[in-house]
Amino acid sequence: MALPFPLALAPDSPGTARGARVCIIGGGGTGAALSYDLALRGLSVNLLEKGELTSGTTGRHHGQLHCGARYALADREIARECMAESLVLREIVSEAIEYNGGIFVALDEEDEALTPVFVEACRSSLIPAQPITVKTALELESALNPGILAAVRVPDGSFDAWRLALSFFAAASALGATIRPWCEVVGFELGSGRARAAVYIDRSGGEPVERRIEADYFVSATGAWAGRVGALAGLDVPVTPAPGTMVAVAARLTDHVISHLHRAGDGDIIVPQRRLSIIGSTERIVDDPEALLPEEADIARLIGYAEAMLPAFGKASFHAAWCAARPLAGRPAAHAGGQAHPGSRSISRDFTVVENGLEGFCTLVGGKATVLRAMAEKAADLVCLRLGIDAACRTREFMLPSWRGFYTGRK
Numbered sequence: 001m002a003l004p005f006p007l008a009l010a011p012d013s014p015g016t017a018r019g020a021r022v023c024i025i026g027g028g029g030t031g032a033a034l035s036y037d038l039a040l041r042g043l044s045v046n047l048l049e050k051g052e053l054t055s056g057t058t059g060r061h062h063g064q065l066h067c068g069a070r071y072a073l074a075d076r077e078i079a080r081e082c083m084a085e086s087l088v089l090r091e092i093v094s095e096a097i098e099y100n101g102g103i104f105v106a107l108d109e110e111d112e113a114l115t116p117v118f119v120e121a122c123r124s125s126l127i128p129a130q131p132i133t134v135k136t137a138l139e140l141e142s143a144l145n146p147g148i149l150a151a152v153r154v155p156d157g158s159f160d161a162w163r164l165a166l167s168f169f170a171a172a173s174a175l176g177a178t179i180r181p182w183c184e185v186v187g188f189e190l191g192s193g194r195a196r197a198a199v200y201i202d203r204s205g206g207e208p209v210e211r212r213i214e215a216d217y218f219v220s221a222t223g224a225w226a227g228r229v230g231a232l233a234g235l236d237v238p239v240t241p242a243p244g245t246m247v248a249v250a251a252r253l254t255d256h257v258i259s260h261l262h263r264a265g266d267g268d269i270i271v272p273q274r275r276l277s278i279i280g281s282t283e284r285i286v287d288d289p290e291a292l293l294p295e296e297a298d299i300a301r302l303i304g305y306a307e308a309m310l311p312a313f314g315k316a317s318f319h320a321a322w323c324a325a326r327p328l329a330g331r332p333a334a335h336a337g338g339q340a341h342p343g344s345r346s347i348s349r350d351f352t353v354v355e356n357g358l359e360g361f362c363t364l365v366g367g368k369a370t371v372l373r374a375m376a377e378k379a380a381d382l383v384c385l386r387l388g389i390d391a392a393c394r395t396r397e398f399m400l401p402s403w404r405g406f407y408t409g410r411k
């Protein structure tokens with residue numbers, strides 16, 4: 001059971017290390033969770049985000065609270081991690097989560113034959129997958145294709161992507177972290193093999209102003225932009241921006257998250273979000289993660305995939321289609337920029353902290369929004385180790401304040 005949020009740390013409580021200054025670059029979910037983790041350990045945190053908070057991939061993803069079932073066949077480690085972290089998020093940030101559950105459906109005989117393998121893979125990843133009859137599945141969700149051949153219930157969920165991140169920002173701010181949207185890092189000052197300062201353009205007040213900030217440690221949490229930000233410090237950070245398209249229709253066709261029971265591919269998850277149903281996704285590789293647009297052909301393809309699971313999807317009013325770039329940690333063996341690349345699905349969905357040999361600088365990249373807290377814990381452990389600070393992670397312990405607190409708490 002999570003404890004009430006600590007509004008302040010006693011100045012002399014163990015682990016407070018206000019003298020140590022950390023600068024986080026990137027104001028998506030990963031930066032949000034890291035700013036909270038480090039502030040809770042007592043460090044002095046500044047976060048710089050080039051646009052509005054969550055304006056990168058975080059504000060544009062599917063919003064599925066992954067229990068890990070989707071990854072169970074391919075990577076049990078990630079599946080277990082998603083299960084464990086989804087349970088933690090349910091405890092600490094319940095306000096952003098819908099506790100709706102998920103159903104995997106077999107659409108053909110190949111999927112049906114895979115069903116027991118899938119259930120076993122889930123269970124050995126500690127995911128309580130429960131086969132149900134087709135009749136029960138249709139009783140639970142009448143919009144399902146009546147021709148499905150098998151169904152499995154799993155503890156997936158939905159969450160509000162903005163509110164999840166803002167709850168972490170609210171907690172970080174309440175503990176003294178300074179969060180600066182509209183501040184784009186454009187360079188680093190290096191000296192004697194370490195990062196000394198970041199140079200940034202502050203657009204928060206109208207006219208752009210160049211500023212600099214010194215810190216004892218810099219963490220790039222810039223997702224699909226991590227390669228570019230690393231290059232500003234002369235580093236080669238292996239990250240592959242892999243955009244995916246999503247299509248929303250203006251009808252909440254199910255309450256459960258509906259997934260195609262097969263080995264992961266395109267267009268196999270439909271997430272209910274508010275009064276919408278959203279099908280995703282696709283995957284390709286680009287060099288530039290900025291200003292991505294969905295491709296017409298992908299939209300039609302996704303609607304077709306959705307109709308195979310929920311026949312009413314194609315008849316519902318089209319609401320929107322958009323695109324966001326996955327920050328995949330690593331690179332495929334070879335790729336031609338801008339072209340569809342069959343190899344991108346082979347890059348792990350796991351996260352990593354990359355240290356390139358520049359002291360006082362690391363990059364936290366990869367993963368899923370569902371595991372943002374665990375990502376932050378790993379990076380914060382490294383920061384504390386490098387700064388010689390003895391402070392353990394405590395982000396599992398406390399319920400986060402409301403996301404509203406990020407705005408109201410600043411008045």
Ligand SMILES: Cc1cc2nc3c(=O)[nH]c(=O)nc-3n(C[C@H](O)[C@H](O)[C@H](O)COP(=O)(O)OP(=O)(O)OC[C@H]3O[C@@H](n4cnc5c(N)ncnc54)[C@H](O)[C@@H]3O)c2cc1C
Pocket residue numbers: 025026027028029030031048049050051053054055056057058059060061062063064065066183184185186221222223224225229242243244245246280281282323324325326327365366367368369370371
């Ligand atoms: C199509 C799609 C669907 C997905 N669906 C799900 C899902 O259902 N569930 C789930 O758990 N995960 C999902 N994910 C994964 C999830 O979206 C990402 O793992 C997560 O959002 C990454 O967050 P981030 O904070 O690392 O990156 P971002 O949110 O991209 O944050 C990086 C930030 O860095 C900023 N930045 C870049 N350069 C600079 C600079 N020079 N100076 C300052 N700031 C800078 C950017 O503006 C951006 O805001 C999905 C991803 C995609 C692409």
